[in-house]
Amino acid sequence: MTDRLLPPALAEVARVGFDYDDGEGVDFEPYDLFDAAEDTTAWLRLWTGNPEADGSAFRVFGKDGAGGLAAIWTVRPGLPPDDQPVVFLGSEGECGLVAGNLSDLLWVLADGFGPREAARYEERTARPHAAFTAIAERFATTPRRPAVEIVLGARAEFPSFEEDLDALCR
Numbered sequence: 001m002t003d004r005l006l007p008p009a010l011a012e013v014a015r016v017g018f019d020y021d022d023g024e025g026v027d028f029e030p031y032d033l034f035d036a037a038e039d040t041t042a043w044l045r046l047w048t049g050n051p052e053a054d055g056s057a058f059r060v061f062g063k064d065g066a067g068g069l070a071a072i073w074t075v076r077p078g079l080p081p082d083d084q085p086v087v088f089l090g091s092e093g094e095c096g097l098v099a100g101n102l103s104d105l106l107w108v109l110a111d112g113f114g115p116r117e118a119a120r121y122e123e124r125t126a127r128p129h130a131a132f133t134a135i136a137e138r139f140a141t142t143p144r145r146p147a148v149e150i151v152l153g154a155r156a157e158f159p160s161f162e163e164d165l166d167a168l169c170r
Contacts, residue, residue: 004033007082009106009139010061016131018114020065027064028114035060035069043069047089057168058089062115067091070098070115075158085154087161088119096120097154097161104150106136111147118151 006014014030035043040055047053058071059081068090072081086098086105096119099105108118112127126147136144145153158164 004036006032006034006061007102009082009102009135012135012139013106013109013132014062016135026112026114027066027116028062028070029064030062030070031060040069040071044089047091047093054168058087059084064088064091064114064116068094068116072102075164085158086115088115089165090116090119094120095162095165097151097158099150100154100157101142103136103140103142104145104154106132106140107142107144108147108150110136110144113147118147 005011010030011032014032017030018026018028020027037056040058040060041053042055043060044053044055044058045051057074058069059074060069060071062070064070068088070086070088072084073087074081074084076084082102084102085100086102087095088098089095098115098118099108105115110129110133112129117124155161
């Protein structure tokens with residue numbers, strides 16, 4: 001069970017929760033624990049249509065209302081979940097990078113974006129969130145930056161994310 005425990009910052013985010021606000025807020029439902037590995041693999045197999053797909057590279061920690069998943073992508077060998085990029089895998093096959101690490105995700109959340117909103121980076125105004133800002137100020141190890149800068153930085157670091165994901169799921 002300990003391998004399913006969320007890092008302390010994500011556990012606090014889950015306790016605060018998100019307000020959908022009739023589509024004006026954030027569409028995200030955080031989990032209290034990481035999804036079980038077998039559940040992640042089952043979802044990935046359905047998502048890709050590949051019965052051999054392996055979900056072990058993802059640590060799922062929440063979903064949006066349509067069933068898209070937010071996950072830590074364990075692509076950096078030997079590093080803990082906090083130091084891995086955060087991705088969104090949408091229910092309709094869309095996907096994208098959210099942040100380069102958990103610390104940056106905290107700043108994205110503090111700016112009022114959820115994983116889906118950040119990955120798609122919809123043109124919307126930042127809506128600072130006081131509770132998530134307080135969590136980021138306590139736990140973040142990276143400097144505060146606007147969400148768009150964080151998302152673009154993650155995309156620059158992993159420019160072949162979609163191809164890597166496609167290869168992983170074949």
